[in-house]
Amino acid sequence: MAESVVTFLLQKLDTFAHENVKLLGGMREDVGYVRDELERIRAFLRVADAKEEGDEEIKVWVKQVRHVAYDMEDVLDEFHLRFSHHGGRGFYRHLRKIALTIKNLKARYRMASGSMEEGSSSSSVAVNKTWYDLRGDALLLEEAQLVGIDKPKRDLIGGLVGGRSELQVVAVAGMGGLGKTTLARKVYEDDVEADSMDSGELKAILAGFLREKRYLVMLDDVWEVGAWDALKYVFPTNNNGCRLMLTTRNTKVASVSTIDFGGMVYDLKPLSPEQSWNLFCGKAFQGNQCPPYLEKLSEKILRKCEGLPLAIVAISEYEKILSLSFNDLPYNLKYCFLFLSIFPEDYLIDPRKLIRFWIVEGFVQEKEGRIPEEVGQGYFNELVNRSLIQVVGRNYDGRITECRIHDLLREIILLKSKDQSFVAIFGEQSKALPERARRLSIHKPLEIVDGEYDFSSLRSLFWFGAKDDSIPSFSLSTFFNGGLRFLKVLDCTGANIDTFPEEIAKLYNLRYLSLRDTKVRSIARSIGKLRNLETLDLRDTYVTELPNEILRLRRLRHILVYRRSEKRFSSSAEVIGFKALGSLETLSFLQSLCYIEVNHGGAGVMKSIGELTQLRRLCIVQIRAEHGADLCSSIEKLRYLRSLSLLSANPDEVLNLQNISSPPSCLQRLSISGRLQILPNWIPSLSNLTTLVLEVSGLQIDPFESLQSLPNLVYVELIQAYDGETLCFKAGDFKMLKLLAFSKLDRLRKVTIEKGTMPLEGIRFISCKSLEEVPSGIETLGNLESLELIDMPDEFLSQLRQRRNDLLHISSILIGHEADGVVDRYVL
Known part of the structure; x- marks a missing residue:
C-alpha cells in the first residue's frame, strides 16, 4: 500500500x-x-x-x-x-x-x-506459498462438512448437462469466501458429469487438444476480463455439447463469458441463517449443540460472517482470505476502497456522494474526453463488479441508489486505514481525538474537550453522529485551534448547527462543504473566499438564498440547495429551492444545479443557464409562462444534460415547452410539474429517456400513444397529469417499461392492456376515483410482481377480489388508505 x-x-x-x-x-x-x-x-x-x-x-x-x-x-x-x-x-x-x-x-x-x-529468494517463496495456500483452502472441505451446497450443485449440473449442443459457459459469480471454488469442485467430481466424459477426453483437454471432443473444462477464480479474453480462443466451438465452467468474484467476467458463448450466470448466494448455524455448530462443536452460554457470542460471529461458508469455517483466517481481493486492486482503486472505512457499520452509502468525495480527494485520475464524475463512476462499477461493494438499492432504470460494504471487508480496511494513518475513527473503539491523521470520521457525539491538538495533517473531516438536540452544539473551534490549513472535505451532515460557522471561510483549500440536514438558515458572504470549492451541499437546511459572492467560486461543480415540504398542489412533495443569483456564466464547470428559483432575477437568469454547457443535472422551480422562450433556448444548449426537473410557480401556470427543436440527446430522466395541455413534441424523440414524471399537466390526449416507441423507457408516473377517460397499451409497445404509477387521475375510467405489451414488474394506482374496473388484460403481464393500490374505489377493490384467481402470478398485492400523510397498508 x-x-x-x-x-x-x-x-x-x-x-x-x-x-x-x-x-x-x-x-x-x-x-x-x-x-x-x-x-x-x-x-x-x-x-x-x-x-x-x-x-x-x-x-x-x-x-x-x-x-x-x-x-x-x-x-x-x-x-x-x-x-x-x-x-x-x-x-x-x-x-x-x-x-x-x-x-x-x-x-x-x-x-x-x-x-x-x-535472503530475498527465501522470503519470496514464503510469501508466494502463503497466498497460494490461502486460495487453496477452499478445496480442503469435505462434502460432509458442506452446508447449503445441494441445490446449487443440482442447478449447475442441470446447466452443464442440458441445453443446446453448442459450446456454452456456466459462470459462478460471488464475493470472495462464498464457496465458489468448493461448489465447482463438487460439480466436477459428481458422477453424472464424470460418466458423460471418458478419460481419453479429459487427457485431451489437459493436453490442449480439444478439437472434435466433448469436453468439460473448469476455470477456477478468473479475476479479470483480460484473463478470460486470453483463454477463450483455446476452446473450439463445436456442436458436441461442450461446456466451460468458471468461478469468479468479478461479475463482469461472468457476464462477458456467457455473452461470448451463451450459457448462464449462477449468482451464488450466502447461506441462510439456519444453514450458517448448522455449519458453524458442525465445525465448532463437532456436530453437537452449541452450549447455552456460548449462543450469544456464536450468533454475533455468524452475523459478522453474513452467510459466507469459508468465513464460517475459517473465521480465524478471514482477514487474510478477503485481503486477496484488496491486494489485487490497482493503486487508485485501493485508495477508493480504503476510503469506505469512513462510514459507520451498516451505513447506506449514496454512490453519487461517494464519487464526489473521491474526486475532491484526488483519487480519480483524469482521462481525456471524460469528466471526473464519469471516471469515478467507472471506479465504483469496478468495485461492485469485484464484489467489494454490495448493492442495496437500485432505481427501475438500473442505477444504483444505495450500497454498503460487507462487515468483514470493513474490518480489514479499518485495520489498514488505522495502520497507515489513512482514516481515524472517533467513537467506535477510540474515545480520544486522534492526531496526525489524514482523515477523521466522527461516529459518536463529540464532546468538546480542552487541550491542544495537532490537526495540521487533516485533509477530511466527516460527521456521522446522531442528530439530537441534547448533544452539545457541534463546534469546529477544537479543530481550528489544531490547524486545518489543508482541509479539503468538511461534511457536517446532520450536525447540530444553526448558524454558518465563520471559521469555514478560512479553509482556503476546501473542495467539499456539506451542511446538509442542519438548522442553518443563511450563508455568510465570506464563503466567497473558498476559491477551490467544488461541491456545496445545503440540502434539507433552511437556506433559501445564496450570497452573490458564490459567483466567485469558479471551480464549483455541484450546487445542491433545496428541501421538500409536505405537499405540492395537494399531491406530491413541494420543492423549495434557492433564489436565483445574477448571471451564472462564471460557474462554467457546474455539473449539478438544484434547485434554482427563477422567479427572482429577471429574464437574464434563465438565459445564463444556457451558458452552463457542462451541466448534467438541472432542476428549476418557480417557472412562469413568460420564461418559456428563454427556457427552451437554454435547454437546447445543454447537450450533456442527463437529468432535468421543471416545476411551475403554481398549478395554473402554463409551461410553454413546445419550442425545442433539438433537445439534449443524452437526457435520461425528465420530470415536469406544470400545465402543458399537450405533450411537448420533442419528448418522444428522447431515445435515451428511462424515467418520465408528469404532474398537473392537464393532458387531454392519451400520452402513451406518443411515447410508445421510446426504446429505453423504464418508469412512467402520471400525477394529476391526464384528464381523459381511457388509457390503452398496445401489443408490441414499451419494450423496456417496468413500472407504471398513476396518481389522482380523477376522470380515468378504463385501462386496457393488450397481450404482448411491456414487461411490467410493478403498477401503482393512487386515488383514481373514477376507475372502478381492474385493468383489462392485466392477467397477461407475466412479469408483474407488484400491484399497489392506495385509496382506490370500493368497486375496484371488489372486482379485484373477484378476479383473484387471474392474478395469482402477482407475488405482492398491497392495498392501503392514506390518513394525515400516513398510509396504512395490508396484503390482499
Missing part, C-alpha cells in the same frame, strides 16, 4: 510541475531529480509491500516511507496555498525543502535495500 502513497504523490508532483512550469525555471532539474527518485522507490516498494507482513524491518521502513511521502504532500499543499494567496513568494525555498526530504528518503531507501536483498 505504501506504493500507492508514492504513486499518488508522483501524480501530485506532475500536476505541481505542469501548473508551475514558468516559475520552475532553473529548478526543473531538481524537480526531475525528485521525480526520478520517487519512481525508483515506487519500484522497490512493489516488492516491499508484499514482504512487509513477514519482515518487521521492512515493515518499519515501509511505514517510514509512507510518513515521509505524507510530509512531502504537506509541502506541496502548503506551497499551493501560499502561492494561491501570496503570489510566488517562497517558491524556491519550498522546492528545496522537497528535495531535502527526498534525499533523506533516499538514504533510508539504500539502507533498507541491502536488507531486502539478503
